[in-house]
Amino acid sequence: MARKGLQSLIRLARYTFMRAVAIFFALVVGIFLTIVIANMGGYVDKIKKAQVEESISMSVFTNPAYKNLTTEEKRELIDKLVALELERLGLDKPFIRLDRNFLRSRAFRYLIDALTLNFGFAEHIHSTSGSKRVWIIIKERLPYSVLLFTSANLIVFFTSIYVALVLSRRYGSIWDRLSVSLAPLSTAPPWFYGVILILIFAASLRLLPFGGFVSIPPPKSPFAYALSVILHMILPLSAWFISGIFASVYSWRTFFLIYSSEDYVEMARAKGVPGRELERRYILRPTLPPIITSLALMLISAWMGAIITESVFKWPGLGTLYMEAINSFDTPVIVGLTMIYAYLLGITVFVLDFVYALVDPRIKVGGGSAT
Amino acid sequence: MKRLWETLQELTRFKSALVGLGILAFIVALAIYTVIAIPYGEAVRLWRGGEDVWRYNPVNAKPAWISYFTPRKLPQTRVLRSEEHAQMEEETVGKTSRKVTITYQFRYTADLPPSELALVYKPVFKKKSPLVSVTWVTPDGREYTFGRITVKSVSVHGRYWYSVSRDQKLVQLFGTQNVEEGLFCRADDPKRVQKGDHRVVITAYLFEPDASIETELVLYGTVHGLAGTDHLRRDIMVGLLWGTPVALSFGLAASLGTMITSVIIAALGAWFGGFVDSLIQRLTEIRMIIPTLPILIMVGMFFSKSIWVILATLLVLNIIESSVKNYRAIFLQEKNAPYIEAARSYGAGHMRIIFRYLIPRVIPWLIPSFVLAVPSYVFLEAALAVLGLGDPVLPTWGKVLSDAYGRGALFQGHYYWVLEPAFMLMVTGFGFTMIGHALDRIFNPRLREI
Numbered sequence: 001m002a003r004k005g006l007q008s009l010i011r012l013a014r015y016t017f018m019r020a021v022a023i024f025f026a027l028v029v030g031i032f033l034t035i036v037i038a039n040m041g042g043y044v045d046k047i048k049k050a051q052v053e054e055s056i057s058m059s060v061f062t063n064p065a066y067k068n069l070t071t072e073e074k075r076e077l078i079d080k081l082v083a084l085e086l087e088r089l090g091l092d093k094p095f096i097r098l099d100r101n102f103l104r105s106r107a108f109r110y111l112i113d114a115l116t117l118n119f120g121f122a123e124h125i126h127s128t129s130g131s132k133r134v135w136i137i138i139k140e141r142l143p144y145s146v147l148l149f150t151s152a153n154l155i156v157f158f159t160s161i162y163v164a165l166v167l168s169r170r171y172g173s174i175w176d177r178l179s180v181s182l183a184p185l186s187t188a189p190p191w192f193y194g195v196i197l198i199l200i201f202a203a204s205l206r207l208l209p210f211g212g213f214v215s216i217p218p219p220k221s222p223f224a225y226a227l228s229v230i231l232h233m234i235l236p237l238s239a240w241f242i243s244g245i246f247a248s249v250y251s252w253r254t255f256f257l258i259y260s261s262e263d264y265v266e267m268a269r270a271k272g273v274p275g276r277e278l279e280r281r282y283i284l285r286p287t288l289p290p291i292i293t294s295l296a297l298m299l300i301s302a303w304m305g306a307i308i309t310e311s312v313f314k315w316p317g318l319g320t321l322y323m324e325a326i327n328s329f330d331t332p333v334i335v336g337l338t339m340i341y342a343y344l345l346g347i348t349v350f351v352l353d354f355v356y357a358l359v360d361p362r363i364k365v366g367g368g369s370a371t
Numbered sequence: 372m373k374r375l376w377e378t379l380q381e382l383t384r385f386k387s388a389l390v391g392l393g394i395l396a397f398i399v400a401l402a403i404y405t406v407i408a409i410p411y412g413e414a415v416r417l418w419r420g421g422e423d424v425w426r427y428n429p430v431n432a433k434p435a436w437i438s439y440f441t442p443r444k445l446p447q448t449r450v451l452r453s454e455e456h457a458q459m460e461e462e463t464v465g466k467t468s469r470k471v472t473i474t475y476q477f478r479y480t481a482d483l484p485p486s487e488l489a490l491v492y493k494p495v496f497k498k499k500s501p502l503v504s505v506t507w508v509t510p511d512g513r514e515y516t517f518g519r520i521t522v523k524s525v526s527v528h529g530r531y532w533y534s535v536s537r538d539q540k541l542v543q544l545f546g547t548q549n550v551e552e553g554l555f556c557r558a559d560d561p562k563r564v565q566k567g568d569h570r571v572v573i574t575a576y577l578f579e580p581d582a583s584i585e586t587e588l589v590l591y592g593t594v595h596g597l598a599g600t601d602h603l604r605r606d607i608m609v610g611l612l613w614g615t616p617v618a619l620s621f622g623l624a625a626s627l628g629t630m631i632t633s634v635i636i637a638a639l640g641a642w643f644g645g646f647v648d649s650l651i652q653r654l655t656e657i658r659m660i661i662p663t664l665p666i667l668i669m670v671g672m673f674f675s676k677s678i679w680v681i682l683a684t685l686l687v688l689n690i691i692e693s694s695v696k697n698y699r700a701i702f703l704q705e706k707n708a709p710y711i712e713a714a715r716s717y718g719a720g721h722m723r724i725i726f727r728y729l730i731p732r733v734i735p736w737l738i739p740s741f742v743l744a745v746p747s748y749v750f751l752e753a754a755l756a757v758l759g760l761g762d763p764v765l766p767t768w769g770k771v772l773s774d775a776y777g778r779g780a781l782f783q784g785h786y787y788w789v790l791e792p793a794f795m796l797m798v799t800g801f802g803f804t805m806i807g808h809a810l811d812r813i814f815n816p817r818l819r820e821i
Binding site for chain 1: 387653656657659660661662664665666668669670672673746747750753754757758759760772776781782784786789790793796797800801803804805808
C-alpha cells in the first residue's frame with residue numbers, strides 16, 4: 001500500500017515536472033513573441049536608447065572627474081560613451097539575427113531581461129515608495145489584483161457548482177427554468193455590469209463608493225480599515241459575480257444533467273445510494289477534471305477581464321496601472337505589464353495542471369494505460 | 372439550404388430564440404438603415420466635424436422623450452432669427468452711421484430655464500465693425516443692459532458668437548445664480564421659472580453705408596433629439612446609429628474568422644497527426660500564454676487605433692485558439708468513421724477529405740459557438756474604447772461609453788449618456804446569446820435529450 005503511494009507520488013512529480021518544462025517553454029516562446037510584437041515599431045529599442053542616454057549623461061554630469069570639462073566637451077564625451085554603450089548592447093545592429101549569432105542579438109537579450117523581470121524604468125509612473133523601476137511598480141500593484149480576482153472567481157466558481165447541483169436535482173422546476181432563461185445575462189463582461197452598478201449604487205443611490213481600494217483618508221483603526229476595504233470590494237465583486245454566475249450555472253447544470261443520466265449513476269440510484277452520496281461519488285468525482293479545466297479557463301480569461309474591470313472601478317491593481325500607463329504613454333510599463341500577464345497566465349495554467357494531476361485518477365494511480 | 376430552413380423552423384419553437392431573432396432583425400435593419408441614411412463620410416463629419424456642425428446643439432442635453440416621464444415641461448432648443456422672429460427698425464444717425472434696433476418678443480413657458488443663452492451676430496461690413504448692445508426685459512419687468520461690444524472677428528460662415536451665459540456683467544450681477552436662472556426665474560423664488568413674454572432689444576450701430584446686421588438668439592434647451600447630446604454638443608444618436616454596423620461587422624468578422632481558421636487548423640492536425648498534430652498542440656499551449664488583450668492594447672498604443680487594424684491583429688492571434696483543442700477531439704473521433712474510409716478507398720485526396728467530409732461534419736457544433744462568440748467581440752471593441760483605444764474616426768458604442776465615462780457622466784448625473792450605448796450593447800449581446808443557446812440545444816444531441 002505504502003509502495004503504491006510512493007509510486008503515485010513519483011508519477012505525480014514526474015508529471016508536474018514535465019508540465020513545468022512544457023509551460024516554461026511555452027512561456028519563453030510567448031514572451032519572445034510579445035517582445036517581437038512590441039518591438040515592431042522599435043519601441044523597446046527607443047526605451048533602451050533613452051535609458052542609456054539618460055544614465056550616461058547623469059553619470060558624466062555628476063562625476064567629479066569630469067568637473068573641469070566645458071559643457072561642449074561633456075556633450076562630446078557623452079555622445080562617445082553613448083555610442084560605445086549602444087554598440088555594446090547591440091542597438092546599432094538589427095533587432096533579430098537568425099544565424100549562430102542569435103544569442104548575441106537584442107531580441108535574445110530582451111528575452112533574458114524579461115525572464116529575469118528586468119523591465120527597466122518607467123517614464124512617468126512611479127511606485128508609492130518613489131521607485132521608477134517597472135518591476136517594483138508592478139510588484140506593488142499585483143496583490144490588489146490577486147486579492148480581488150481570486151476571491152471573485154472562487155465565489156463564482158463554488159456558488160455556480162453548488163447551485164448547478166441543486167438545479168440538476170430539480171430538473172424542470174421553476175428555478176431551473178429561470179436559471180436557463182437568465183443565462184444570456186452573462187453575455188456582458190464584468191466591466192459592463194461595473195458601469196451599471198456604479199450608476200445605480202454609487203451615482204444614484206450614493207450607498208457605496210464609486211471605486212478605489214479604501215476611503216480617503218484611510219481610516220486609522222484596523223477594523224474600520226477592513227470595513228472600508230470590504231465596502232469598496234462589494235461593487236467590483238458583484239459585477240464579477242453577475243457577469244459570471246448565470247452562464248456558469250447554466251453550463252454546469254447542463255453538464256451535471258448529462259452526467260447524471262449515465263448508466264452507472266442510474267445503477268447506483270437503483271441500488272439505493274442516498275442522494276448526497278450519489279452526487280459526491282458518482283457525479284462530482286468523475287467530472288472533476290473537466291470542472292478544473294473550466295476553472296483554469298475561467299481564471300485565464302479573468303486576468304484579461306480584470307484589466308478593464310479594475311480601471312472602471314479605479315481598483316489600484318494591474319488593470320488600473322495599465323490604464324494609467326496608456327494615458328501617460330508609459331511604454332516600459334505597458335511592455336512590462338504585458339509580460340506580467342503572460343507570467344500570470346503561465347502560472348495559472350501550471351497550478352491548475354498540478355491540481356488536475358492530483359484529481360485525475362489516470363495520473364494518480366496505475367501505470368501507463370488508463371484503467 | 373433545406374437544412375438551413377429546417378433549422379430556422381426548429382428555432383421558432385424556442386421562445387427565447389424568437390426574441391433573439393427579433394432583436395437580430397432589428398439590429399440588422401438598423402445597421403442597413405444607418406449606412407444608407409447617414410453615409411460614412413457624413414457620419415464622420417457629424418462626429419468629427421468640429422464646432423460648426425454642433426454649434427446649435429445644447430451641451431449634455433437629455434433625450435427629448437424624457438419629457439413624457441416628467442410632469443415638468445422641458446425646454447427644447449429655440450433659434451430665434453431676426454428675419455423671422457424680430458422687428459427691425461433702422462434710423463440714420465449722423466452722416467454715414469445708422470442705428471438698427473432689433474426687437475425680439477417671445478413667450479417662454481417651459482418649467483426649466485434654458486441650459487445656455489447665446490447671441491449670434493451676422494454682420495456685413497468692410498472696415499468699421501458694428502457696435503452692439505443688448506437690453507433684456509424679463510416678464511416681470513426687470514431690465515438688464517449688457518453685451519456692449521464691437522463685432523470684430525467674424526468666424527466661419529460669417530457668424531460671431533456671443534455667449535450671454537458668460538457675460539461678465541450678468542455673471543457678476545446674478546452672483547450665486549447662473550445667468551439663465553437670473554433672467555428666466557422669478558425674483559422672489561430663484562428656482563421657479565417666471566413664465567411669460569420676454570423682450571430682447573439689440574441695438575446695433577453700423578458705420579458704413581452698405582453695412583448690415585442680422586442676429587440669432589439661441590435659447591439652448593435641456594433636451595435634444597432621440598438620444599441627447601454629449602459634452603461637445605454632438606448628437607449621440609449619430610454614435611448609436613453608426614455603432615450598429617460597426618459592432619455587427621466587427622463581431623461577425625472576428626467570430627467568423629476565428630472559427631474558420633481554428634477549424635481548419637484543428638482538422639489539419641487531427642487528419643495528418645504525428646508531427647503536424649503535436650506542433651499544433653504545442654502552439655495552442657503557447658497561444659494560451661500570450662495575453663490577448665494586452666497585446667491588442669500594445670498594438671493600439673504603438674501602431675494604430677483603427678478598428679480594422681485591431682480586428683486584423685485579433686484574427687492573427689486567434690488563428691490558433693483554445694477551441695482548436697475541442698475541434699480536434701471531435702475530428703479525431705470522426706477520422707475513423709466508415710464514410711471517411713470509403714472516401715479514402717475511392718482515392719480522395721487529403722484536402723478533399725478535410726474540406727468535403729471532415730469539416731462539414733462539425734458544422735452543427737460550429738454554428739452555436741460562432742453565434743455565441745459574436746457578443747464577446749462586440750464587447751471587446753467596447754472594452755478597448757473604454758480603455759481609450761477606440762477607433763479615432765468612427766463613432767462606436769464603445770466610444771460613446773468611453774466619452775461618457777471619461778467625462779464623469781456618472782458623477783454629474785448624465786445617466787442617459789451611459790445607459791444608451793450600454794443598452795445597445797446589451798440588446799445586441801442578448802440577441803446573439805439567445806439564438807446561440809437555442810441553436811446549441813438543436814444541434815447538440817446530448818442537450819437534446821434533456
